[in-house]
Amino acid sequence: MSFPMQDEWYPVAMLSDLHRQGRDTLLLGQPIHAARDPNGIPIVTTQNGQHLVTIERFGHLWTSLGTPRKDLFSIPEADQPGRTLVDVGVVRVKCSPLRAVENFLDIAHFPFVHTDILGAEPHTEVENYQVEIREDSDEVWATKVKFFQPQAAKSAEGGITTDYMYRVPLPTCSVLYKTCPPRPAEWDVICLFVQPLTEELCDVWPWMALFDDETPLTDMIHFQQLIFLQDRSILENQLPRRLPLDPGMEVPTRADMTSVAYRRWLKRHNFTYGAQLVAK
Amino acid sequence: MSMPATAWWTPVALSADVPPRMVIPATLPVGPIAVWRSQSGQVTANHDRCPHRGMRLSHGFVRGEKLSCIYHGWSFGKEGGCTAIPAHPKVTPPASIHCGVMPTVEQDGLIWVASAQPDTAPPVFDQYQPLRMLNFCACIDRIKTVCDASSRDPATDTYVTATLAGFVTRLIVTPLNETETNVFILVSPDLSTDQKIAISRAAEVLRNLCERPSPEGQQT
């Protein structure tokens, strides 16, 4: 069986938590084993002993079942000196990996799901922003996104209007750039790396590169975990379980332009693992 | 059931289980629904799926006379039409956006829902009032066998008579699928609280009996 998504990169372990005994897990429904060899080199093997390609980047081990067309994307901002790199850990979610990414791209839910943290009524309006599929990099980008946040980050005091940019470089990965309270000229980087276990189950590995020397690391991790647990209560209760890629099943508005572009981009590339097509 | 499930009333909850400003999940033979009571007391049932991004509406919240989705706060009125989209407060939602309201009747302490408008009203149970609802992991025939099928009301086919804790009760049995059945227990209104508790316990024993394999060793 061969399908376009098997030639993409996926996170399968957190490097700081990968040891000799390794981790039995699934990738796109296939059992794999991620571990370190006696020299400490990360390796990923399939059930019949085949070694898969690997990359160590952004605190995680990445692999692919097939032949990736290109190198794993880069995040130049994350390399800036002075950033704290935060491995948040893993959150298992009983949902389509594509639904997990789409939820990450959405700001309109902040006042209702992350109440008094990332949003609060009556500040519910989503102003127009810009969305494009960048042909050169083949990535979905949303820019000039603005939203009122009562507590935008652990380091933010009181409410502020936060600027965001969203980027989808891979079918199950998204990078969020958001206003960095201690350094207005820079962006905080928050990533959602999703490991598709099956079409309706995923391990979510959030990862952050922040300018924040004040907040203890554990507080940053707890803050982000709280956010993702709130999202999980949504993601495990959406119907249908799989992301509908054809129009008609769900009703988007202007606030959902990023989600619409993401679905269109997925469909264009036949990235349909975790998706529902009308024909199905 | 002798009536097609699509055009017949199904009991989905006790009135008492849905107080004002509450929404609960329930199941019709055709699928999951959200049942909610507005501030003023009116009960509404609709598909348990928000037309926006598919979130279950039974996880939502009721404000005034509207049900709101917990994901992005879209609000729906008693006719099912979307009345507000918080991301676009100045926009009137198009009439085409709705959450599929179903015919609902509240009668003698029970909430009945149908997926299409039936020709007749839900059955009336004189001298009985609902005590509680239980979900049995057993098919309807198994429940009938355990309760003694001969006492089943042949005219409407809607209930089974069972003696629980020494009292005659009526069970409204609604198959959800091959293996699951909702059972509403109706009792005489004259019973004391202790008697009702005893019946409730006996109903749980009945459920255990029904869920256990039958004596012949096979689940009927």
Ligand code: FES
């Ligand atoms: S899914 Fe219900 S409001 Fe968005």
Ligand SMILES: [Fe+2]
């Ligand atoms: Fe969220």
